[in-house]
Amino acid sequence: MNPLDGSAGVRGLRVADHALLDDQAAMEAADPGQMLRATASAGAQVRESAALAAEADFRPLIDEGRPRAVVVAGVGTAARTGDVLETVAGPRCPVPVLSHRSAGIPGWVGAADVVIAVSASGRSPEALAAAEAAARRGARLVAIGAPDTELQAMAERARATFVPVPRRAPARASFWALTIPVLLAARHLGLVKITETDFAETAIRLDAEAERCRPALESFVNPGKTLALDLAGSIPVLWGSSPLATVAARRFADTLAANARYPAVAGGLGEAGRGRVGLLDGVYGALSEAERDIFADPGDDDGPDVRLRLVLLRDGGLREEHPTADGVAANDDGDEPASVEERRADAVQQIAEQRGVRISVVEAEGGSALERLASLLAIPDFASIYLGLAHGLDPMAVPAISELKELTNS
Numbered sequence: 384m385n386p387l388d389g390s391a392g393v394r395g396l397r398v399a400d401h402a403l404l405d406d407q408a409a410m411e412a413a414d415p416g417q418m419l420r421a422t423a424s425a426g427a428q429v430r431e432s433a434a435l436a437a438e439a440d441f442r443p444l445i446d447e448g449r450p451r452a453v454v455v456a457g458v459g460t461a462a463r464t465g466d467v468l469e470t471v472a473g474p475r476c477p478v479p480v481l482s483h484r485s486a487g488i489p490g491w492v493g494a495a496d497v498v499i500a501v502s503a504s505g506r507s508p509e510a511l512a513a514a515e516a517a518a519r520r521g522a523r524l525v526a527i528g529a530p531d532t533e534l535q536a537m538a539e540r541a542r543a544t545f546v547p548v549p550r551r552a553p554a555r556a557s558f559w560a561l562t563i564p565v566l567l568a569a570r571h572l573g574l575v576k577i578t579e580t581d582f583a584e585t586a587i588r589l590d591a592e593a594e595r596c597r598p599a600l601e602s603f604v605n606p607g608k609t610l611a612l613d614l615a616g617s618i619p620v621l622w623g624s625s626p627l628a629t630v631a632a633r634r635f636a637d638t639l640a641a642n643a644r645y646p647a648v649a650g651g652l653g654e655a656g657r658g659r660v661g662l663l664d665g666v667y668g669a670l671s672e673a674e675r676d677i678f679a680d681p682g683d684d685d686g687p688d689v690r691l692r693l694v695l696l697r698d699g700g701l702r703e704e705h706p707t708a709d710g711v712a713a714n715d716d717g718d719e720p721a722s723v724e725e726r727r728a729d730a731v732q733q734i735a736e737q738r739g740v741r742i743s744v745v746e747a748e749g750g751s752a753l754e755r756l757a758s759l760l761a762i763p764d765f766a767s768i769y770l771g772l773a774h775g776l777d778p779m780a781v782p783a784i785s786e787l788k789e790l791t792n793s
Contacts, residue, residue, distance in 0.1 A: 399615035416779025421552035426589035432563035451495035456513030461501035494521035503554035505532025592761030607765030617692035631759035638767035670739035698747035
């Protein structure tokens with residue numbers, strides 16, 4: 384019996400309503416919090432955050448020069464901003480960058496370091512504890528979050544830099560609003576080379592992807608809807624081919640969990656090749672020869688069981704490559720030759736295809752690391768929302784998240 388056909392008593396799986404995604408009125412009714420609209424504002428978030436950060440007073444940050452280390456403190460989407468900074472700064476960054484996800488800050492942080500406390504709400508216990516500890520230890524502090532909150536008050540008491548981020552949507556739909564100030568703080572410290580042109584091109588890229596994924600476009604020409612339907616009824620496995628693509632893969636797992644309530648395995652192809660690629664041979668992966676139908680429609684996943692769906696986020700790297708000692712071109716995102724990452728992605732794709740595992744691919748595009756990240760994030764962001772809507776879920780309202788916050792007073 385097919386677990387995806389809605390039959391009673393079979394695993395209780397909720398069937399995705401494919402037709403809903405091509406009914407704009409029905410989608411609007413299913414998205415009362417307008418999560419689709421909030422996600423489509425990503426380009427505007429880049430522009431607004433860059434303007435707000437430009438008005439902030441960064442003198443307390445830059446007066447003492449380059450720090451010993453930078454700690455980006457926060458949880459959830461706020462923590463992902465630290466991952467972005469670490470990856471965009473790359474292995475050539477002159478100081479360590481750490482994304483810190485628990486309350487307070489590491490014991491070694493002191494006056495020689497910089498702490499960037501990030502909280503969309505301005506009241507995250509982790510960000511507040513980090514800001515308080517940074518001020519107490521004499522570390523330079525940058526606070527990023529909603530204005531007129533305890534985080535802003537704490538920054539003002541410490542005479543630290545505060546960058547306001549207007550709260551218009553949940554943190555997961557405010558990714559770019561939170562990320563841009565973090566990158567600008569790092570630029571003031573001389574840790575990243577990001578230009579105004581990079582910000583402008585990233586915003587344009589996000590606008591273009593939002594146009595491609597707009598609700599009015601039917602599924603067969605809308606990459607966000609197509610990816611959502613590819614994932615429906617599957618167990619998503621999300622692998623990035625480069626450090627930048629790995630950040631995108633882990634962000635996709637975050638949005639799938641919150642917007643669509645789907646569990647996913649996420650990581651980089653490097654770590655996948657050291658063990659996780661074995662999933663393709665597991666009970667949710669490989670099909671026997673008898674189970675494979677060479678005449679099956681690639682979009683038809685009505686098989687006897689729930690199966691893995693592999694999503695490869697591929698990033699061939701920037702064209703500005705640097706030679707290594709042996710003359711092989713190296714990717715800007717790391718020391719490993721770009722060709723190795725590409726060969727690994729090709730090999731994993733081949734292994735999956737041989738086992739009958741369905742594959743979706745998202746390719747990075749753009750002339751800067753930031754624009755390439757935007758190209759890898761935009762379609763998955765929309766896909767997670769469309770997948771939730773297809774299952775009759777409101778992507779804005781997540782009861783379990785609200786209950787957890789109430790029970791923990793966070």
